[in-house]
Amino acid sequence: MDTNTTSNEYVRGTLKTIVLNLLAEEKRMYGYEITQEVKERTGGAIALTFGALYPVLHKLEQEGLLVTESVEVDGRLRKYYSLTTPGNEAARAKTNDLERFVDAIRLLLAPKIMATE
């Protein structure tokens, strides 16, 4: 639980990028599917809460990066999200940004490791 909260702190800043990146790969996903996908890929290290995920999805939709379509599944309305053309570009840009940021963080952290070694 403790590790989860710390990871949540970082996730909040990168959640947009994560969602966009996932949608760029999967084309069409619904909310629960995204949380499951993230959980599976990270081995449960990052768990998205629906309280954090849905506001981000709605915001991206309003910004015009995502479009939704409602499909009835098992008597329930399931809302699928997919990327628009500007959404695709935004996904690429954001992923690049994040990669560069991660590299920078790694550099920041690396000397310490090197020094200890």
Add this chain to the structure above:
Amino acid sequence: MKRLQENRIELLSNYLKKNGLSPELLPEILDHLACEAEERLWDGDSFERAFSGIVETADPDTLQILSVEHNHLLAMEKTLNDIVFEGRNKSYGAYQLRKGYNSTMQRSVLLGVTFFLLIMLLPNLYARLVPEPEIDDIGFEVKLTTVDIKPDVTPPPPVPVEPPKAEPQPSTKKFVSYDVLPDDMVMEEAVPPTIEDLQHALPGQETVEGISDIMDIAPPAAEAPAGKGRVIEAKTTEEETFIAVEQAPAYAGGNAAMAEFLRKNLKYPTQASRANIQGRVFVSFIVGSDGKIEDVHTLKGIGFGCDEEAERVIKLMPNWKAGRQSGNPVRVRFNLPIVFQID
């Protein structure tokens, strides 16, 4: 995969509603939680445990935050119109009008400006399209210039007045009128010229030896008034035609002679006699100052050849005695009735 029963979905739905989740978010969150519940059931949990687990993640606070965030998001999208018309009948028409107000305004302003400019530029456009008239054209512009007109009256050169020539004077003999005086006062030399004296001379003021042949008495030439050398010729104006004059023109020989002339020359037109036509033909003509008859025409006729016959006879007439106005012969228009009567 285990399906969640209807009543359990209902349970979840009620839980969400109870915690004030906005209805727009409900289907999505419900689906999410249902999926999670199914997953737990799949893992072998009982529904009660799964439900409590869900409630743990989706606690009222989280749902509350979700709703508020969603509302904020929607509020950003909302325009004033959406707020005004919230919960009202949007299909009534006013909402559409308000929503389209900006584009309508834009369009109308554009159209208005275009129309106005078109109207303003129309004369210019017309002038460009229609070529200017050439000077050679029938209609062209003439520039008016004021001309100062001066009367160029140069006085004519004075005609040299020739001094009157000394005309050949006829020889005259002094002829004095005598006063009646007593015998002793009568002067001796004042003897009147004798007939022999006046044979070759004219009686005059003085006794002048002249050409005895000229016996005409020429009045002394009136001297032309000095300075006015020009001779002004009197215009020969066309003679005035009178209607009524002091002395009316008359047939030479009187009315009886005219009646005789008419009886002799007037022939009753066969056409008229056949049609048993009789009456008066009024013929108008001008008796010139020389008595000649001209401009003969019928004023009022009876037809059947009578008018032409009357005119013919009038034209045949010899010259009349001209009418006189203050003693001078003048042109007079004369109307004469010619009577046609079957005996």
